[in-house]
Amino acid sequence: PTDIGQIIEDTVALMESRAKEKSIDLSFSLKDLKPVQADPKNIEEILNNLISNAINYSPEGGNVTVSAQGLGEYMEIKVEDTGVGISPEELPKIFDKFYRVKHPKTRQVTGTGLGLAIVKGIVDAHQGTIDVESVVDKGSVFKILLPMITE
Structure with a gap:
């Protein structure tokens, strides 16, 4: 069993300095958490990427904002931002290997285009789902559902 709350707290703490460099307010909230059957390193990888x-x-x-809450038999993890957003045309492709969102404000962002493909692979391996809602120039919400351990 994995304590998602602790992993979120630790990951947010690790990312705090990067957020501060851009004057970004990084926060988290936790509610009704129960353990999930997941590899802690994989959960860290998901959170680090998102x-x-x-x-x-x-x-x-x-x-x-990073949040986690228990929803019935699932743990919902959300990462919400006020970023550049993703166009409706690009949304279906963002989990493809090597795909990078094309936006004039993101040219300076470096990366391989593998992060979201890795995240999706991990979520799938844990019998979970990942979903994204996004509005260009307003931001994105990545939502993951993972099965909780219910006794």
Whole structure:
């Protein structure tokens, strides 16, 4: 069993300095958490990728919020940002290997285009789902559902 709350707290603490460099407010909230059957290193990898992207693609002074809550038999993890957003045409492709969002404000963001493909692979391996809602120039919300351990 894995304590998602602790992993979120630790990951947010690790990312705090990167957020501060861009004057981004990085916060988290936890509610009704139960353990999930997951590899802690994999959960760290998911959070590192999603939070890192949220910081990279948000403007100075933006907000990034990480939240987790129990929803029935699932744990919902959300990473929300006030970044550049993703166009409706690009949304279906963002989990493809090597795909990078094309936006004039993101040219300076470096990366391989593998992060979200890795995240999706990990979520799938844990019998979970990942979903994204996004509005160009307003931000994105990445939502993951993972099965909780229910006794």
